[in-house]
Amino acid sequence: MKKVGIREVAQEANVSTATVSRVLNNRGYISQETRDKVQAAMKKLEYYPNDLARALYKKRTYTVGLIFPSNVHPFQAELIQDIEYLLSNQGYKVLLCNSLNNPEKEIAYLTMLKKNQVDGIIVGTHNKHIDGYKNTKLPVIAIDRDLGKNTATVSCDNYAGGQMAVQLLIDRGCKQILDIRGDSSIKLPANERTVAYRDLMKKYSLESHVLEVPFVLAADQKRQIIEDYLGSHPQIDGIFAGDDLLASLAIFYLETHHKKVPDDVKVIGFDGAKETLLYNPRLTTIRQPIEQIARTATEKLINEIKGQKETDQLKLPVTLFTGHTV
Amino acid sequence: MKKVGIREVAQEANVSTATVSRVLNNRGYISQETRDKVQAAMKKLEYYPNDLARALYKKRTYTVGLIFPSNVHPFQAELIQDIEYLLSNQGYKVLLCNSLNNPEKEIAYLTMLKKNQVDGIIVGTHNKHIDGYKNTKLPVIAIDRDLGKNTATVSCDNYAGGQMAVQLLIDRGCKQILDIRGDSSIKLPANERTVAYRDLMKKYSLESHVLEVPFVLAADQKRQIIEDYLGSHPQIDGIFAGDDLLASLAIFYLETHHKKVPDDVKVIGFDGAKETLLYNPRLTTIRQPIEQIARTATEKLINEIKGQKETDQLKLPVTLFTGHTV
Structure with missing residues (x-):
């Protein structure tokens, strides 16, 4: 046409x-x-x-690229939706870029966004060794990712979240608590949760059990790792899961292997996206302040677009959602 | 900058x-x-x-607008992700437009997309009375929405899905089956599910119970309508829900009101998005062929962009996911 x-x-x-x-x-x-x-x-x-002609002339496209692993993962989905809503209210359009945990795809998106003259980028991927965000003049805000001192990062208070979750398990009598976490070789704000876990294990003289389940794996692989571990560690009576999917996978395994949740094993997740809790209102979890993260990241990006450099490393407060699994 | x-x-x-x-x-x-x-x-x-300059010169932007109610709803989220993946493989970018069930927002997105010279639009909203898609020269493909004979529509075989679900409930001994459906005043392919339900009720001489829960309502309102209905209709022993959220809300109500699922009441959902089944592997549901819907809609859109008019009204086959709720 x-x-x-x-x-x-x-x-x-x-x-x-x-x-x-x-x-x-x-x-x-x-x-x-x-x-x-x-x-x-x-x-x-x-x-x-033709807004394209105008954008070319004014060197402002009012377009923002969002690079996230997936718009399906409930936490990221809610974050993307909130950011898109806030940006559209300010007259910005959103280019959706699902990296699907593929570093090559992420690099290709980054180049595409630069060629299309986006005004800025919000990035929340977990891929290693992507240099294109550093030392760029393009405004970039990171969510849950550490891109160095020059890039503003917004995340929840992961240490406080870890403390809240593990303290609850201890208060409810758990003695053998498993921390299911992501890949420890990636520098992420979420690593603070495991720091909090270890601090509490030490404080209460409890044995540490840490299981790494890299975020980038497919769900079936995650399920297999969890099932293998729980199958060979029947003493586990409490689980602090790195996200609500890992918690759900653990709960399903336990319940189909004749363990009652929370009577035999208590499980607490992390994220607490609205959609997750609608479908799984039984799940006890640490809720991230998703709307606040979206609002903060959006405001900082717009500030940068307007010329004000942002470099804060912000940690926003979490809350406990009391379901029926702890 | x-x-x-x-x-x-x-x-x-x-x-x-x-x-x-x-x-x-x-x-x-x-x-x-x-x-x-x-x-x-x-x-x-x-x-x-500058790809913008190139786009302006060539009058092709390689940009597609996706207008859906939400990128959080699991079915739509998976559909958007699949479409974005397929389009990015073909060199197209995606502008994400969440209408949030707000007709004014939808109209504003449509104007924005036209001003930004997108090559085409895929639309899956449920708002009434939006005329901007009809009689436009812009390539438009509809998913689960009837925009008239001139616009190609891709959906699942809703009649077959309704039959499959209701027949299963009947086979398992249900006598008082409730059909929870969307707003009947909107012309949608999904209305065929209720036609299948009524045909089967008639065939087996069973009493019809239909509850309308408009898709555009907030989750709390949906929950309230379902709870009120089930509270005042204790005879219901089988539920065919319009989507997996409605099924989950019904199951949670029943289980917190001392009814066992599936022993006392059997419940079957609709959609079966991957993410939903990861978090809720117990749910029995009718799976839509999401990847196939995405692929078909994407192919048809690219055909239209290349000048080949598409007007098919396609119905793609559904399958049963056997969980533990029927």
């Missing part, structure tokens, strides 16, 4: 392109008759003023 | 803009020395060839 430009409008209205341009910009003298003719032609041909 | 153009690159390399342009387009004679100087300047200034 050929797109309609002012040339086609001018032809249809039988006027010059300069006249069409004057009508569009409300500039110079135009008779009502000519104005009506041009507007009728625009309507007939479905002409819309 | 001021964006870098070929003028800045020319200045940095101390050559003319025409020379930069020749390097970029690999045209005309350029000495290796000049070429190296220009490329060094591009690297230093982080210059990326």
